[in-house]
Amino acid sequence: xxxxxxxxxxxxxxxxxxxxxxxxxxxxxxxxxxxxxxxxxxxxxxxxxxxxxxxxxxxxxxxxxxxxxxxxxxxxxxxxxxxxxxxxxxxxxxxxxxxxxxxxxxxxxxxxxxxxxxxxxxxxxxxxxxxxxxxxxxxxxxxxxxxxxxxxxxxxxxxxxxxxxxxxxxxxxxxxxxxxxxxxxxxxxxxxxxxxxxxxxxxxxxxxxxxxxxxxxxxxxxxxxxxxxxxxxxxxxxxxxxxxxxxxxxxxxxxxxxxxxxxxxxxxxxxxxxxxxxxxxxxxxxxxxxxxxxxxxxxxxxxxxxxxxxxxxxxxxxxxxxxxxxxxxxxxxxxxxxx
Amino acid sequence: xxxxxxxxxxxxxxxxxxxxxxxxxxxxxxxxxxxxxxxxxxxxxxxxxxxxxxxxxxxxxxxxxxxxxxxxxxxxxxxxxxxxxxxxxxxxxxxxxxxxxxxxxxxxxxxxxxxxxxxxxxxxxxxxxxxxxxxxxxxxxxxxxxxxxxxxxxxxxxxxxxxxxxxxxxxxxxxxxxxxxxxxxxxxxxxxxxxxxxxxxxxxxxxxxxxxxxxxxxxxxxxxxxxxxxxxxxxxxxxxxxxxxxxxxxxxxxxxxxxxxxxxxxxxxxxxxxxxxxxxxxxxxxxxxxxxxxxxxxxxxxxxxxxxxxxxxxxxxxxxxxxxxxxxxxxxxxxxxx
Numbered sequence: 001x002x003x004x005x006x007x008x009x010x011x012x013x014x015x016x017x018x019x020x021x022x023x024x025x026x027x028x029x030x031x032x033x034x035x036x037x038x039x040x041x042x043x044x045x046x047x048x049x050x051x052x053x054x055x056x057x058x059x060x061x062x063x064x065x066x067x068x069x070x071x072x073x074x075x076x077x078x079x080x081x082x083x084x085x086x087x088x089x090x091x092x093x094x095x096x097x098x099x100x101x102x103x104x105x106x107x108x109x110x111x112x113x114x115x116x117x118x119x120x121x122x123x124x125x126x127x128x129x130x131x132x133x134x135x136x137x138x139x140x141x142x143x144x145x146x147x148x149x150x151x152x153x154x155x156x157x158x159x160x161x162x163x164x165x166x167x168x169x170x171x172x173x174x175x176x177x178x179x180x181x182x183x184x185x186x187x188x189x190x191x192x193x194x195x196x197x198x199x200x201x202x203x204x205x206x207x208x209x210x211x212x213x214x215x216x217x218x219x220x221x222x223x224x225x226x227x228x229x230x231x232x233x234x235x236x237x238x239x240x241x242x243x244x245x246x247x248x249x250x251x252x253x254x255x256x257x258x259x260x261x262x263x264x265x266x267x268x269x270x271x272x273x274x275x276x277x278x279x280x281x282x283x284x285x286x287x288x289x290x291x292x293x294x295x296x297x298x299x300x301x302x303x304x305x306x307x308x309x310x311x312x313x314x315x316x317x318x319x320x321x322x323x324x325x326x327x328x329x330x331x332x333x334x335x336x337x338x339x
Numbered sequence: 340x341x342x343x344x345x346x347x348x349x350x351x352x353x354x355x356x357x358x359x360x361x362x363x364x365x366x367x368x369x370x371x372x373x374x375x376x377x378x379x380x381x382x383x384x385x386x387x388x389x390x391x392x393x394x395x396x397x398x399x400x401x402x403x404x405x406x407x408x409x410x411x412x413x414x415x416x417x418x419x420x421x422x423x424x425x426x427x428x429x430x431x432x433x434x435x436x437x438x439x440x441x442x443x444x445x446x447x448x449x450x451x452x453x454x455x456x457x458x459x460x461x462x463x464x465x466x467x468x469x470x471x472x473x474x475x476x477x478x479x480x481x482x483x484x485x486x487x488x489x490x491x492x493x494x495x496x497x498x499x500x501x502x503x504x505x506x507x508x509x510x511x512x513x514x515x516x517x518x519x520x521x522x523x524x525x526x527x528x529x530x531x532x533x534x535x536x537x538x539x540x541x542x543x544x545x546x547x548x549x550x551x552x553x554x555x556x557x558x559x560x561x562x563x564x565x566x567x568x569x570x571x572x573x574x575x576x577x578x579x580x581x582x583x584x585x586x587x588x589x590x591x592x593x594x595x596x597x598x599x600x601x602x603x604x605x606x607x608x609x610x611x612x613x614x615x616x617x618x619x620x621x622x623x624x625x626x627x628x629x630x631x632x633x634x635x636x637x638x639x640x641x642x643x644x645x646x647x648x649x650x651x652x653x654x655x656x657x658x659x660x661x662x663x664x665x666x667x668x669x670x671x672x673x674x675x676x677x
Contacts, residue, residue: 004389004390004393005389005390005392005393006389047388047389048389049386050343050344050345050386050387050389050392051343051344053344053389053392054344054406054407057403057404057407058407058408058413061413063404063415064393064396064403064404064407065402065403065404065415067393068393068396068397068403069397073417073418073419073421074415074416074417074418075415075416075417075418075421075619076413076414076415077413077414077415077416078412078413078414079412079414079626080412081629082412082414082625082626082629116455116594117594136592140592140593140636140637140640141593141633141636143636183526183530184523184526187522187523188521188594191522191591191592192592194591195591195592252530252533252534253475253479253530253531253534254479254480254615255455255456255527255597255615256615257596257597257611257612257613257615258594258596259613259614272596272613273594273596274596274598274611275629275630275633276593276594276595276596286421287418290420290421290614291613291614294480294614297479297480297482301479
């Protein structure tokens with residue numbers, strides 16, 4: 001290996017700048033050095049101290065292991081759970097809002113979403129449903145102490161939390177999206193509702209039936225949005241604007257994690273759920289392009305169910321409807337028996 | 340304030356030796372400097388040069404990324420689609436074998452696997468099933484041009500590739516494993532069969548029905564392994580067979596990606612699918628340890644269906660078989676064979 005570690009690091013850093021002079025300026029600022037001193041380090045006439053080396057790798061997110069072990073396949077991710085411990089619903093909602101707002105404020109953005117579970121934003125149509133999902137995650141994934149000890153009830157979601165979820169929904173509705181959904185899109189939520197009925201996890205067991213009713217209403221609303229080809233709020237007036245397009249596909253063939261790609265004029269970003277609903281985030285250009293191609297590939301093998309595709313849409317949503325009704329009937333019997 | 344990289348690296352190296360003097364001797368040989376000079380570096384009186392840093396990290400196989408990014412939310416995955424390029428099935432499968440062999444060398448470690456679809460390893464029990472999976476991945480996701488125009492038949496995957504899958508199966512059987520399966524674990528494979536029937540992608544449509552037979556036989560075999568709490572080959576005597584333990588849980592509550600966690604020489608290694616069937620890999624101790632905690636939390640909320648709990652096990656596998664039978668009936672109607 002002829003290239004030194006220092007040369008390798010600088011090469012990776014310089015590649016992130018359009019012009020060498022811009023890189024020199026940024027490096028000088030970061031290291032508190034004049035331009036001459038930066039150039040001496042770039043030429044290898046002055047060696048970097050290890051602290052400088054570590055600081056630069058950290059700042060520019062360069063993997064030194066790629067150099068050491070001759071790897072070319074590393075991708076840098078950041079993990080929401082490491083940057084912030086979730087100790088309340090608000091912590092999680094704020095972190096999602098921050099990420100979505102950055103995209104929302106840009107012009108000409110587009111979301112691609114491949115998922116086996118209804119995307120979080122749709123749950124925000126109903127405080128009861130998003131409240132239940134947050135409760136489940138707080139109990140099982142984040143282990144939030146004050147939630148772990150309580151049975152579920154609708155008042156656990158505060159007014160302020162509801163305001164944030166409502167804003168999240170507004171932002172999401174204003175970003176055109178292409179979504180690839182599996183047929184088992186409601187299964188996990190239905191399993192969670194039944195699980196909580198079985199363990200006595202509802203303060204009022206009848207609330208489980210309210211959740212099933214809300215899911216039915218939600219599916220009906222999503223069916224209407226798909227038919228119209230645009231997103232809008234429940235009970236609101238649909239508007240055919242370019243910023244609100246909603247292209248929904250039934251992906252029956254390719255198993256996917258919950259993957260989300262945002263394409264914007266300033267770059268692309270991937271979010272993939274990991275220990276759902278926590279997420280990994282990646283802005284690596286190669287990874288984003290690979291994922292965009294993957295989306296196009298899967299979309300070409302999926303069935304369009306928005307706009308004109310009435311037959312496929314009806315079959316898809318009727319199937320979801322039947323799944324929810326079946327679970328509702330089972331829960332209703334349990335509630336009547338005083339289970 | 341980030342700890343000093345030089346002292347972190349040298350502490351890591353010294354901790355691997357029973358005596359400090361042994362470490363000093365080894366470092367002096369690698370850097371080709373006298374022992375006094377090594378001690379000066381250990382005390383921080385002399386700073387390591389970047390080239391010395393890389394020589395030591397490489398010689399002792401220490402991840403500098405783990406030291407540098409320890410206190411941030413950033414970590415690195417490697418992505419198999421970028422490393423091997425998966426130009427052939429051999430490439431793709433060899434990636435699995437390499438990883439499994441590393442895990443196999445750590446006999447006391449558990450191989451954790453959480454999945455929302457039938458884990459690849461179980462399809463290895465039947466050449467027909469793994470052939471079908473490889474065909475559709477090769478055609479749709481690994482993008483092998485030669486498969487795009489070919490319809491599926493059982494001879495499409497050559498015998499030498501099937502021998503590689505047999506080797507994978509033998510290693511998998513040896514590994515002690517904990518698996519968390521969601522209720523929809525079979526749905527995806529059934530969807531794939533139905534999709535290929537609907538698009539006329541079977542050379543002989545009766546082969547699709549053979550896949551249903553194999554899936555049903557597989558469900559019985561996995562149920563048997565769960566009953567005995569151990570893995571063994573098809574048709575083996577469960578009492579006498581030598582295989583890793585098999586703890587199966589029905590995870591009905593927590594949505595999961597396809598995720599595996601295994602012990603290796605360097606600690607633990609984590610895999611998760613992204614752009615299925617491609618996968619990401621990380622040995623970062625922070626994410627591995629986080630995931631081990633996650634596995635344990637989800638196990639707590641799941642129903643154990645191996646060894647004891649016969650009633651739950653019967654219910655779980657009967658439900659899988661009902662789904663297979665239901666899909667089969669639907670497809671027989673589609674093929675006009677009913």
